[in-house]
Amino acid sequence: MSHWISSPGDEFKNTCLNVPLQKEDPEIYELIQKEKWRQYSCLELIASENFTSQAVMEANGSALTNKYSEGLPGARYYGGNEHIDVVENLCRTRALKAFQLKSEEWGVNVQPYSGTTANFSALTALLNPHDRIMGLELASGGHLTHGHQTAKKKISSSAIYFESFPYQVNPSTGLIDYDKLEAQADGYRPKLIICGASAYPRDWDYARLRAIADKHGAYLMADIAHISGLVAAGEQSSPFALCDIVTTTTHKTLRGPRAGLLFFHKGEKGTLRGDLEERCNFAVFPSNQGGPHNNTIAAVAVALKQVAEPSFKQYASQVRKNAKAVAETLQKHGYKLASGGTENHLVLWDLRPIGLNGNKMEKICDALNITVNKNSIAGDSSAFVPGGLRVGTAALTSRSFKEKDFVQVAEFLHQAAQLALKIQERSGSKLLKDFLAALEKDADVKALRVKVEQFAHQFPMPGFDPASVPESARHH
Incomplete structure (x- = not known):
């Protein structure tokens, strides 16, 4: 009958209530690791997103x-x-x-x-x-x-x-x-x-x-x-x-x-x-x-x-400087910006004068591992086909990007827009589905994506160590 004898904690140890995520749910664990690698590998330009600190994440998971x-x-x-x-x-x-x-x-x-x-x-x-x-x-x-x-x-x-x-x-x-x-x-x-x-x-x-x-x-x-x-x-x-x-x-x-x-x-x-x-x-x-x-x-x-710390004031100041760098670089290429520039953390890029819309620009940026979002511009006829792209600098500034780095980011955006125009013309259609079909096969897009990822990997990542992400999660 000795197999009935156990210490009070033995039964608990055999339940799922005290097992690490990696062991308890490998599927979810792997998806989290993939998302970590995506964040590290991409240029995060969504104006409503940022990278929070390790300490914040520890408290949030407490x-x-x-x-x-x-x-x-x-x-x-x-x-x-x-x-x-x-x-x-x-x-x-x-x-x-x-x-x-x-x-x-x-x-x-x-x-x-x-x-x-x-x-x-x-x-x-x-x-x-x-x-x-x-x-x-x-x-x-x-x-x-x-x-x-x-x-x-x-x-x-x-x-x-x-x-x-x-x-x-x-x-x-x-x-x-x-x-x-x-x-x-x-x-x-x-x-x-x-x-x-x-x-x-x-x-x-x-x-x-x-x-x-x-x-x-x-x-x-x-x-x-x-x-x-x-x-x-x-x-x-x-x-x-x-x-x-x-x-x-x-x-x-x-x-x-x-x-x-x-x-x-x-x-x-x-x-x-x-x-x-x-x-x-x-x-x-x-x-x-x-x-x-x-x-x-x-x-x-x-x-x-x-x-409340002095370093945050420096961060916020850099966010604005970086947004200005993006605005000025895009304007040098002849692009139109809503309100003609920026005073805060974002740039609103009017794509209508070059014959693009926000849907297509967002999709090609996704294919390049540049994360942005389509956005309506005053005068748009349809919210479903917005004429603009919203570009924010808060997240990458948290990754230590300075003005010169955002000049390069804006150059990537310029290259993305030029590629989008070529793909749109080649598809022979203004429909998004035809644009996506042509985009998927484009060799120039794949080559530029590699450059974007190599650039992104040069910068530190707040909140977690990218080296800890397993090799299995680093593939697309």
Whole structure:
């Protein structure tokens, strides 16, 4: 009967609950390794992406993922949150510090799962159903959550539950048309004006927007998801002095994990801003979310600690210099850029004058291991065939790219565009499927891809050591 005798831990050791991923699920492990190698081997130019640190990833993959903690620190609906409360409070303190905010004037909810949920929680806090909002339209560089709808369909929940009247950039300059915005607001009388964008290469005139909002007793909300790292580092204007609500993601220029923050101004009771703290916190939970993701909140806290360091200011400054290098190099080749250049981390490249569209340019870049995304340009007739390409510099700047390196990146983009034009002509068709068929066989594309990968491999990789990726994951 001796085979029945065992120590208390033996049975546990034989379950899947304490087995490393590589052994427990080799399939998922291998896919993660392949993705690591892809990130290391490609030129990551998607403006909404970045490479976060090893410390952030360790916090995000920690045992904090096990804990339920509905409610706010000190007022949870579950027990056992003594350490979680400290983590969340630390994250809130660091969020205010990152943007040089005084706790008596501003508060922040760090629980939103994403920028989208932060935005909808802000709208839930500020508005009643069918209240009127104005945000930058999608084709002008705005975001889905700022009230996007088409002539036939309300797309975003912000358009489904509220009445949306978007404002635009001037199609000839690519800049926000503040005069037209004011005239539209005079007729529409919105309850909320949203400023912020996902593809606008310029800074914002918050004072002008505040004046327009005050004219109609409206709230002013800034969504700084794309530029928050630049705002924290003083590389873009800060909206905090003039806005009622500020939202952001945490993974773009802030270089943290994927999550959202909702900042609210603490006004005097009985004023327009008087009860925003209570309303915003209630909107996040219980209105729009369940329990917060404590592992991610801890990872956000780590990223915000890094934002406060001098090296982050240098990083943010380099992001802007690199974007300018891309813009100037593309312009030297005669290409047109929306707004004529950039003041932040991205360039919006108008491909229409050379007879290309964003779909084809994105696809050829994918084939070259250059990761970018197609993007609408003001004046586009169809969102399904956008006329532009959005190019961001935050991720590769995290890999120590400087201006001269981004000049080379822009040269690769120029070569990609010229190849795309040749392939489009050879395919004898404007259809994407014919372009892809011709692209697949092109020897020049394959040769340029090798050069791109060799170039990418010269630079360090944040968060993990590429040498640790097994050989099996390094093949396409």
